[in-house]
Amino acid sequence: MREGGGRNHGGVAARRAGIFGLVAVLVSGCTAGAGEAGTSRPLRIMAASGEGAVLFDPATGAMSGHLRSGGRAWQDRESAESGANVTCVARCPDVAVSQTPADERPAMAPFLLTGKGRSPFAVSAAERAHVLSARSVTDAVVEEADGSGHSWIRVARPGGTDRVKAGHRGYQWVESTDGNVGFAFPWRAEKPASYLLRFVRGADGWRLSTSAAKTVAEACVAVAIADRGECVTGDRAAAVVTRSMDGQGGFATTVRGLGPDGRIAWRREFATEAGVTAHPTGPSIGISDGDTFTLLDPGGRTVRERSGVMAARFTPQGELVLLSPTGEVEWLPAGSIERTL
Template sequence: MSRITIILLGAALAATACATAPPPPVPEIAPVLVAASAEGVVVLDTAAESFFGLTRTGRQVWQDRAAFHSGAVPVCLARCPDAVFSGAWTGPDPRPWHATPAGPRPFAAAPSTTAPSTSAPSTSSVRRVLSARTSRDAVIAEGPAGGAGRLRLIRPDGEPAGVPVDDAAEVVWSEDPGGTTALAVAGDEVLWFRHDRRGWRRLPGGLRAGRTWGACTAAGGERAVLVGDAPRLLSGRGRAVPIRTDLEVAAECAAGRGSAVLIARWKDERGTPFTAVRGVDGTGAQTWAREVRAEAHVRADPVRDRFVIAHGGGAELVDGGGRTLKTYPGVSSAAYTGDGQLVLLRADRGLHWPAP
């Protein structure tokens, strides 16, 4: 998952002591929060062609242009903006790296004392960090491009483990906001994982994934959504019910404690972006709908049954039934931390943390 001083602030205050400086205009390509914790955020700024790591107060800790241009994806470690990057648009994945104020540093997984083949630095063409708290507590998808690979579970208090997968590059990993439970869509399987002081371990059981390209998880794994040809709502890692909406195809999802949303995107013949948001309840039935004439981003509150929708230079807080609770102007992006704090990002990369 702040950004620049408002240039007009001094002029506005000079004009009238009672006036309030207007929020900075939101550019057509606005910065986006990609990760957030109570300590800070990671921001993708397309105009600046960079990722930025910012503290809670908005102080810039690091900037990474190489990650932007290579197509790498960030994952926050124990707290943002401390982050590791991995992956690439094309060609073999580079070795994952840690973003620091002094520049990128190699992200080296802790070595194994008894099973070097499980924990040695990978030379695979696919090397994607899916989850990490430290270099001794991480999940890495690795293997040949387009071939069978594994999920390497690196544990702080035990030997690493390997979970075979059909195609490491295509694994979809969805971690609940509390960081205790995750699901992985690997080929035609949905695998479940649990994290504790000993690291990640695979849980027994699973289910068929079908053609699934996205997932989201909430409430410690008690609620999850699979997005694909046949979207499904999962309860308690076992029961799956079909999700019924009027969308032909959903691209994304956001799962909350009591409900979820599916999201579809398209552009008209003039190139105008549209976003369709559909709320669903615990039975998988559609309960509300919203059409947005803009590129909208939706995030779920992990503590309360509500969502924040950012679009068109503002953010809208809605409850589980789609009713507007509050609006925030001058916002380019919004996100929640794992403990339910809302953070708002301005176009100048400034941060605001509204009171609950």
């Protein structure tokens, strides 16, 4: 199962979900698989918004949607087992489920997964469709492919549709926490940067950007691609996450924070599979190591810590979603996070 970008892993970027990833997707980047059931890996928040959150439990292989108002909206194991990708539609925990256009897999039409169960998500008429980002069927970015091996990316907006040449299959999506910029690239390509596509979001939806802006998000994606890592980014804060696993199945995570100039400003290492999240508009990066959540300033210094936190993720509105070891989900209001941690 891939995440998503969401927009970040507990930061690969909130709407899309994955663990190694983006590039958590391996993961928030994005992208890699969610892993196998039966392990001791911590629960993770795959995506979150002000209305709900999507969780993944590596121990059971189950993915579940939780409402902020209380209760579980849905639970699904089949999507995770099939290697599907999920992205929140409009708001979590409603998600669109799809697969990358890999020839070895049977074609699967995208579908919605909500508290009412599964239903068609008619976002594409292509033979194979991979939903990178979606607010609705008329506001989405979709990787499409046909049976002849041709692929492209279609950008749907309420006022029209653009078709962008892809040049490769298997794109991964990195979206900033605030949802204003997005990047797509084929993470399995020999030179992913050669196929990098940049998107900006306006009142009428996503549009392809033809130039590289000198932003922390742009720098983050460039480093993540070069290092085969994850990019977790907001408007002012970003971090590149790389992961490894030893021969005994032990995980290690390295987090490198970027400064305003796009250069590496600090580095932290964890002997676990840590989750990373970026504030949508502020300068903070958050890291959860399965037991403690740490909020860092632009220099990598600890601002606040809270124990008893298995995973955490900022929402596009700047709220902080915390997951306890018992599976309880808590939303900390924007503007009061430092006081309430």
